[in-house]
Amino acid sequence: MSTDWDVAVVGAGTAGLVAAQVAAERGLRVVAYERLSPGGQLVNLTTLHDHPGGTGPELMSALTAAAEEAGVRIAYAEVTRVHPGGPARLETGDGEVTAGAVVVAAGLSAGRLGLPGEEALVGRGISTCAGCDGPLFRGRAVAVVGDDEWTAEEALELAGFAAAVTVLVPGEPRWSAARAARLAADGRVDVVTGAAVTALRGEGVLSGVVVRTADGERELAVAGVFPFVDRRGPEGLVAGLAADAEGRLVPGDGVLVAGDARAGAEQSLAAAEADGRAAGEAAVAALAATAGSLRIVDPTHGVLPEGDAGPVEATDSTATWADVALFTNSKPNATELLRGLGERLQAHWELPELGFAAKESASVAADPDQIDWLSQRFKMVLVAVGD
Amino acid sequence: MELERRGVVAPLVVTETFLPLVQAQAQARRVQPRLLVVPHPVGGLTGTELAGRIEGAAAELLRMADEARGQS
Numbered sequence: 267m268s269t270d271w272d273v274a275v276v277g278a279g280t281a282g283l284v285a286a287q288v289a290a291e292r293g294l295r296v297v298a299y300e301r302l303s304p305g306g307q308l309v310n311l312t313t314l315h316d317h318p319g320g321t322g323p324e325l326m327s328a329l330t331a332a333a334e335e336a337g338v339r340i341a342y343a344e345v346t347r348v349h350p351g352g353p354a355r356l357e358t359g360d361g362e363v364t365a366g367a368v369v370v371a372a373g374l375s376a377g378r379l380g381l382p383g384e385e386a387l388v389g390r391g392i393s394t395c396a397g398c399d400g401p402l403f404r405g406r407a408v409a410v411v412g413d414d415e416w417t418a419e420e421a422l423e424l425a426g427f428a429a430a431v432t433v434l435v436p437g438e439p440r441w442s443a444a445r446a447a448r449l450a451a452d453g454r455v456d457v458v459t460g461a462a463v464t465a466l467r468g469e470g471v472l473s474g475v476v477v478r479t480a481d482g483e484r485e486l487a488v489a490g491v492f493p494f495v496d497r498r499g500p501e502g503l504v505a506g507l508a509a510d511a512e513g514r515l516v517p518g519d520g521v522l523v524a525g526d527a528r529a530g531a532e533q534s535l536a537a538a539e540a541d542g543r544a545a546g547e548a549a550v551a552a553l554a555a556t557a558g559s560l561r562i563v564d565p566t567h568g569v570l571p572e573g574d575a576g577p578v579e580a581t582d583s584t585a586t587w588a589d590v591a592l593f594t595n596s597k598p599n600a601t602e603l604l605r606g607l608g609e610r611l612q613a614h615w616e617l618p619e620l621g622f623a624a625k626e627s628a629s630v631a632a633d634p635d636q637i638d639w640l641s642q643r644f645k646m647v648l649v650a651v652g653d
Numbered sequence: 654m655e656l657e658r659r660g661v662v663a664p665l666v667v668t669e670t671f672l673p674l675v676q677a678q679a680q681a682r683r684v685q686p687r688l689l690v691v692p693h694p695v696g697g698l699t700g701t702e703l704a705g706r707i708e709g710a711a712a713e714l715l716r717m718a719d720e721a722r723g724q725s
Contacts, residue, residue, distance in 0.1 A: 303678050327673035334680060342682075397670070401694035583660065587722050593656075593663075598696035599703055603666065606707035607689075607714050614715050632655070641659040646718065648689075649656070651665045651675055 269353040271297045273549045274365035276345045279306020280535060281525025281542035282371030283329040288546025290336035299358060301344040302631055304330045306373050348504040350519040367549040370515060371524040372500040377493040379463050391472020392491050396423040402598055403428045403490045409475060411463055412494030413437060415533050418445040420492055425454045432486060434461040434477060436495060499527050522548050585645040591621030593640060593649045600650040608648060654684045662721040668693035687717055
């Protein structure tokens with residue numbers, strides 16, 4: 267069977283990176299597809315309580331480096347559909363590819379409350395990343411909505427910034443006794459069970475929520491809400507594959523599923539690592555069973571394609587050193603920071619003006635048209651990427 | 654990072670917290686970006702605090718920019 271890849275991994279979070287590394291270490295040609303950047307939810311955690319890996323970004327960096335060292339190719343494209351079979355076919359943003367085995371480790375979607383006006387308030391009070399946005403709420407009241415380990419961990423992280431953190435649990439908490447104890451010990455955290463958020467308050471910026479409990483409805487004044495409910499698995503990604511009520515996939519039809527995307531998965535870093543390892547081993551075993559005892563090794567495996575070996579010079583740019591721009595990710599204060607730095611450079615080089623471009627959101631990839639425009643029009647671009 | 658691959662001088666402004674993430678991305682994309690690292694966080698800072706971030710990073714930006722222009 268001739269395929270583009272031995273193993274294609276969908277999602278480069280913890281489970282996906284570990285699965286990819288395990289398969290690559292066995293000499294397989296492995297690609298891991300990631301829509302934006304490796305790391306999955308790890309990049310949102312500034313402290314890891316159940317793992318010796320330091321911060322989330324540090325562990326993610328180590329996992330990515332280990333996968334790359336093993337020979338995994340990380341491809342920055344979204345996989346929109348997987349067709350199981352021999353070989354499996356994957357529809358991606360870069361075209362269609364084939365693989366002998368597929369591991370789906372696409373994680374879960376961001377939490378949402380499902381309320382009118384919610385999307386307009388994302389980034390304006392509604393967030394799903396305490397590590398990124400927690401400092402915005404320093405000294406103010408916030409709410410966290412959910413019932414799982416992730417909810418508890420985010421609430422604890424927010425308690426380091428906010429004046430008060432109300433955890434609104436739709437039913438009863440599902441988090442561990444250890445996390446329950448940590449929540450109880452934090453004087454800034456209040457856990458309310460049997461609570462549903464029924465409405466959002468605020469014009470342009472969130473100012474509060476309406477909470478319904480057994481005692482009736484009440485207004486809760488908060489500057490931020492962090493929803494970790496209604497997180498969905500990648501239901502529909504794999505043709506013909508069943509999903510549970512939360513959209514998490516049931517492995518089958520030759521498709522392996524690892525991490526939070528798998529039905530029944532435990533939400534923990536250790537479980538995601540173990541799941542990824544098991545999926546990687548299963549992919550190796552499945553391919554070995556298909557190939558028999560003889561395996562022909564691609565002698566170019568691990569050698570970077572020529573196009574990846576270095577910079578690609580722009581050929582149609584006429585920009586000079588007078589052409590300088592700022593490119594912001596639109597996170598709070600990122601534009602102001604860039605403008606301040608840009609003004610210094612403008613004065614230093616006596617530039618008449620600075621160009622400007624903005625991504626709609628830090629959580630989406632840059633628009634290719636924007637990249638084309640910036641690379642053709644400007645010699646230098648100051649970019650805000652991680653803040 | 655794609656801008657640097659296309660020959661544009663593109664310093665990336667990143668906070669210390671996100672530095673490992675950006676470095677991993679750079680490694681995966683086979684580029685060595687110019688990094689301007691500032692203390693975390695940036696969001697939520699007052700005007701005075703933000704001015705401090707700008708003050709702290711400006712000298713390195715100007716050095717980086719002069720060096721890039723001098724090499725061209």
